[in-house]
Amino acid sequence: MAVCTAERAPLAGRHFDVLVIGGGVNGVAIARECACRGKQTLVIDQHDFASGTTSRSTRMIHGGLRYLEHLEIGLVRESLRERERLLCQSPHLVRPMQFLLALSNEHRPLMRSSLAIRTGLWLYHSWAGGQRQVTPNYELERQLDAGRSWSVFSYEDAQCEFPERLIAEWLTEAVTAGATARNYTRLLQVLVRNGRVTGARLRDMLTGKEFEIIAHQVVNASGPWVDLVAKASGLKSAQMIGGVRGAHIVLPQFHGISGTGVYTEAVDGRPFFVIPWNGQVLAGTTEVADSGNPDNTQPSADEVEYLFKSFSSLFPHAGLSRADIRYSFAGVRPLPYSPGKKMASITRRHIIHNHREDGVSGMLSIIGGKLTTAMTLAREVARELGIHVKEPANIFAAPAPANGVESSFRHWARLVACKAGIPESCAQAVAGWHGRHALAIAQTASFNPKLRLPLCEHTCHIVAEAAEAVRHEFAVTLADILLRRVPVALGACWSEPCSYQAASRIGCALGWNESLINTEFERFEAEREKFLHPGDYRVPHPPAVVNG
Numbered sequence: 001m002a003v004c005t006a007e008r009a010p011l012a013g014r015h016f017d018v019l020v021i022g023g024g025v026n027g028v029a030i031a032r033e034c035a036c037r038g039k040q041t042l043v044i045d046q047h048d049f050a051s052g053t054t055s056r057s058t059r060m061i062h063g064g065l066r067y068l069e070h071l072e073i074g075l076v077r078e079s080l081r082e083r084e085r086l087l088c089q090s091p092h093l094v095r096p097m098q099f100l101l102a103l104s105n106e107h108r109p110l111m112r113s114s115l116a117i118r119t120g121l122w123l124y125h126s127w128a129g130g131q132r133q134v135t136p137n138y139e140l141e142r143q144l145d146a147g148r149s150w151s152v153f154s155y156e157d158a159q160c161e162f163p164e165r166l167i168a169e170w171l172t173e174a175v176t177a178g179a180t181a182r183n184y185t186r187l188l189q190v191l192v193r194n195g196r197v198t199g200a201r202l203r204d205m206l207t208g209k210e211f212e213i214i215a216h217q218v219v220n221a222s223g224p225w226v227d228l229v230a231k232a233s234g235l236k237s238a239q240m241i242g243g244v245r246g247a248h249i250v251l252p253q254f255h256g257i258s259g260t261g262v263y264t265e266a267v268d269g270r271p272f273f274v275i276p277w278n279g280q281v282l283a284g285t286t287e288v289a290d291s292g293n294p295d296n297t298q299p300s301a302d303e304v305e306y307l308f309k310s311f312s313s314l315f316p317h318a319g320l321s322r323a324d325i326r327y328s329f330a331g332v333r334p335l336p337y338s339p340g341k342k343m344a345s346i347t348r349r350h351i352i353h354n355h356r357e358d359g360v361s362g363m364l365s366i367i368g369g370k371l372t373t374a375m376t377l378a379r380e381v382a383r384e385l386g387i388h389v390k391e392p393a394n395i396f397a398a399p400a401p402a403n404g405v406e407s408s409f410r411h412w413a414r415l416v417a418c419k420a421g422i423p424e425s426c427a428q429a430v431a432g433w434h435g436r437h438a439l440a441i442a443q444t445a446s447f448n449p450k451l452r453l454p455l456c457e458h459t460c461h462i463v464a465e466a467a468e469a470v471r472h473e474f475a476v477t478l479a480d481i482l483l484r485r486v487p488v489a490l491g492a493c494w495s496e497p498c499s500y501q502a503a504s505r506i507g508c509a510l511g512w513n514e515s516l517i518n519t520e521f522e523r524f525e526a527e528r529e530k531f532l533h534p535g536d537y538r539v540p541h542p543p544a545v546v547n548g
Helices: 025-036 065-070 073-089 114-127 163-176 223-232 301-314 374-384 402-420 424-446 463-472 478-485 496-510 514-531
Strands: 015-021 041-044 094-104 150-160 180-182 185-193 196-204 210-220 241-252 260-265 271-277 280-284 327-336 351-354 363-367
Touching: 015 025, 025 041, 025 163, 025 374, 041 163, 041 185, 065 073, 065 114, 073 094, 073 114, 073 150, 073 374, 094 114, 114 150, 163 180, 163 424, 163 478, 185 210, 185 223, 210 223, 223 241, 223 327, 223 363, 241 301, 271 301, 280 301, 301 327, 327 363, 351 374, 363 374, 402 424, 424 463, 463 478, 463 496, 478 496, 478 514, 496 514
Parallel strands: 015 041, 015 210, 041 180, 094 260, 210 363
Antiparallel strands: 094 150, 185 196, 196 210, 241 280, 241 327, 260 271, 271 280, 351 363
16 A cells, blocks of 8 residues: 555554544544543554545434434434534534425324424424524425425434544544544454453554554444454454445535435435535435445445435436436444344444453443434443543534624635635635634645645645645545545546546645655545445436345
């Protein structure tokens, strides 16, 4: 593997209080919590941070409206509290989004009567603080299939367009608090002596070197890899994870969709979202049992057909065909292993499994978990590890006048533009993704004109963001940069020429030779195609059969 960063400090023989396996949203949140509580913490991932389920989700920060149907009241209230906390703490990455709840009136059960739904939405709004007002989007409502009878309700949730950026910021905070972060590092074995965890044997995937560290406690937060990690470590535990694959398709935006998402039911009655995202439309998701290797997760042709058919039945006049599908992707949700249960009824609440029950003290495994409640999980894990953690006070994101928010953002962007010597459009892009850290990027850009260049002709994001990703956010490959730290390659206009231009500009600024630029470009294109599965959507597939 080509490497875009300086040689990493050796870990062999080092002592840690806590080893966290898995660098997705749960693992990084746990590492951050432990480090902020004074624990010497190491967080590792066999691939890149946030490259698994975290980056393959619907990208929502939500209270879980669907969980009300299954009477998981506690989970809904917890999720709403954490949604508000994230809106307050990361307003540049987590933003309110209005939704239409569109339900067909055909064969609707009594528990979904208009009165029951309005009562549920009132509770949902009240539990979140009830401060922001929801404005119906009648323009989008008119785009719904006019041949069907609909009941349409408005409510609010939130979106994190780029959880990859949120994880990068949490990781930086963890390291600032004293944690050590190491991607491309695989766990080979948890070391146990006399029934107690003593450390771990690891492999650096960049160099191939194997080494041991000392760790007093281990947290297996590897998501869909949890059972694989437990097995590799010789733990005799029962199956913990029942992997459920969720696929999405990405389409161009259509009239009325901007700023408002839709929550409805797919052609077979499953929950279905159509959400404006990154200048495009994200439609999903599926629920398919998946016991395969999570490294190789891709949507099936049947899933793509199922999603497009569901989208078309909802918006038949959007003017989009299968040929308009830009790409698809899929991730595996690490839900609790629940044989015989319907997937919709499996709890989305996280579970902390203490391997003391399996004869090994000092090791926990995390089952489930959501982007929204990752910080709650982190606090619970810290307590399970014996760390004193107070429950934070409730935070409700108070509404702010839209013109005031916009004015404050423009002022911040002007400061960034002035500091970096870049156009205000570029400064707004930098500020929008990096928040209070944008001035540090501006400072970096101010020293070198190469760092002030846009990554390609179709984006306002600049090379200095890539340089900061390599120096301070543990980016190792071009894919780490363009898919996860500065995720411009997820955009509507990105193409192979954009990839090469970005590789050249980043390489020139960071001192790569031509061979490294070409190698990184080729590796990036291979990963981009695997992750953002292009497929061939011009020829219709047979009708979808989605199990579960």
